[in-house]
Amino acid sequence: MKKYLLSGLSALAFFASFTLAAQTPSDAIMMKKNEACFALIYDHGAWDHYWEGADLRVNGNVGTLTRVTVMPMLAYGITNNLNLLVGTPYVKTHASGGQMAGVHGFQDLSLSLKYRFVNKDFDNGKLEAFVTTAFSTPMTNYLSDYLPFSLGLGTNEFTLRGIIQYKLKNGFYVRAAAAYLWRGQTEVERDYYYNNGSYYTTFMDVPNALNYHGAIGVRLLENNLKLEATYVGLNSTSGDDIRRYNSAQPTNKVEFNQVGFSAQYYFKKPLKGLGLLAYYSQMISGRNMGQFSNIGAGATYQVQLKNKKS
């Protein structure tokens, strides 16, 4: 049947932890029972402007900040309506200006369960609805308090997401998703910090966030090519602004709106099971983060692990 695997990882961003984990759980693709999909994605994100609070500015001592992510991922059909997703990105950061050292390493391990609770055919199409839960936790002892170079937010994150998609028989579809992201605290390496006042502790509260996705897409060439235009939004529910000409910190109120485009192609025999994807995305507004442009490419391989007909 349909072999639509990963939609474009369009939201790979400044704080990649949520976006990387979230993107697949936010699409409407399901593995059938005992089907598995392996994916490897390469993402190149860069910015030369960033939002200090709401002000877009440059910093000659950062120049262009580059963030390269390699993301291995696995999706597995526990049943036709319940999928497990696992992924962990390897991230490398680097600045073209200044003398600050970039960092690299594995970021967070994320585990998601996606459950389809509506799968209803209509005369002209099909309605599907899903709920996903995701949990992510740092894989390594990376330092979150080293922005803008940090690999991630350095905290546990739990996501609850609802997704709804309507697919027309002519190949067009629309999809919307909304999620709430609960973040815990991150332990930093200093025991005093300023967040509109003094904090005498090594722990920082990382703000929770709301995350939205929207997509309009079409499947062409007998379902083997998928083209999709995407929107991703994120709004922290609390947090402070980056202070004047100062570094960001994990307590900041991060917001962004991002648009993107992705294409995915699934090969026929004899390469059946193999897929390729490519995408581009651009942040159009934001707060307390870099104005990322991301370009990425990846390969997916889908395989039936046992009893083909469930």
Place this chain on the structure above:
Amino acid sequence: MKRKNILFIVFAAGMFIINSCENELPRQASFSSYEFTGLDADAGTWKPILLANSTQIDVEVPSDVSSPAYQAELAALKSTASNLSGSQRDAVEYWTNNPIVRWNEIALEIAVKYNLIPGPNPDGTYTLPNPATPEGPPPFPFAHPPYTCRLLAYLSVAQFDGLITAWHYKYVYNRPSPSTVDASIPSAYVKNDLPSYPSDGAVIAAVSKDILTAMFPLEKDYIAKKAEEHLNSLIWAGANVPSDIEAGKFIGSEVTKIALARAAADGMKKAQTPKAQSDSIKSAAFARFGWQWDNLETPVRPVGLVPFFGKVKMWNVPTVEEVRPIAPPAPGTPEFEVNAKELKDYSKNLTENQRKIANWWSDGFNTYTPPGHWNRFAKNFIIQYKFNPIRSARTFAYMNMAIMDAGISCWDAKYYYHYPRPIQTIPGFKTILGTPNFPSYTSGHSTFSAAAASVLSYIFPNETNQCNAWAEEAAMSRVYGGIHYRFDAEVGLDQGKKVAKYTVDKAKLDGAD
């Protein structure tokens, strides 16, 4: 159904993991009113720092406790202190019977707020904060380490001199505390026999308000609000009647005038030199040694941070030259290369613990700086050893004088030697800490820390090992961070100790031991 249960369990487990890891995030030192280890009844005889003696400020004789005037004050106090609102009770609990601690925390917090370096203008120039137009942009001040060490020194010296004066009159006039006069008056704090006139709390509030307002003009209203709450809390706590407080405020305001007069003439105004002067300092160093430090930021900052801070008047060292360290090894010499190689090795193979030390002590922008870090240690010792306010003020005063003297000496060395930073001498060198806008030799962290550790070791001898370990760690943190050579750190430690000896020798003779 079963699947829904699975999702529910996953959800519950996720929420549990997120919430169970939540730690409390303290905003201030957690302590309550405590019994002082002693009252220091003879502290009126201690030698002040700025005042000639404890009678230089003349405090009038208070009305007798049997007088109608005092009895009226007492009756009003009794009525107020017996009917406190929740917020009044909170204020009493917050300020405690050692408000020196709270004012130190307030000073540090404001310093953090103002510790942001001015960024470049769109045309690549930089505008410096100007005390004549404090609103800026950029706002005045930029509370960098020299600024912060100086404000802490004036704050604690004025508090200390004010309290010596207060202690003198307390035991001359011997007016008992309200709850001693009338046992039915509730006393919020641990009871003691310290005479109540003039109010020590009011001295501290008045000094702190005036010094901090002078140092942070834009915080005038915030500071005034804090001071007002503090003064009111003395009544709410049943600690002082209004005439005790008025006398304390008078001492505070008089001693602050003297402290601010010294500050106005200590040379700080000229510390941030214009570019022409800064360039001539640089070329003098190049002529003398054959090297010079350059700012490597984009866009380049035309002047380093306070090149003439080394010329500011010291507290306890007669001349800055007598504590100036020997010259560092010239770049390119074998000794230099050994030090440079060490930095390159750390940058390739820094352990997690070394990284942690570098960050723990980073104390850069948006922090209370190394002087503030040591004030925090002093504060914790003061609470742990249950010091009374005058012992607390003495601790901060001597420590902060030594820290400021260390800063002056360090800055003298920095701009006399004008030694380049590792990012300048080692091609392609990258660091995990930002390189500051001033020369390398000697390390400010090391000099400040060694000086602070010397004074704290003198006052808290049982903590000597801890203080020395902290100072050495602070010094090495800059090497791990890639912004100082080991010789910057080691010579800086030695320099800080030498500078602090002048202060400790003076403290030993002030009559408090």
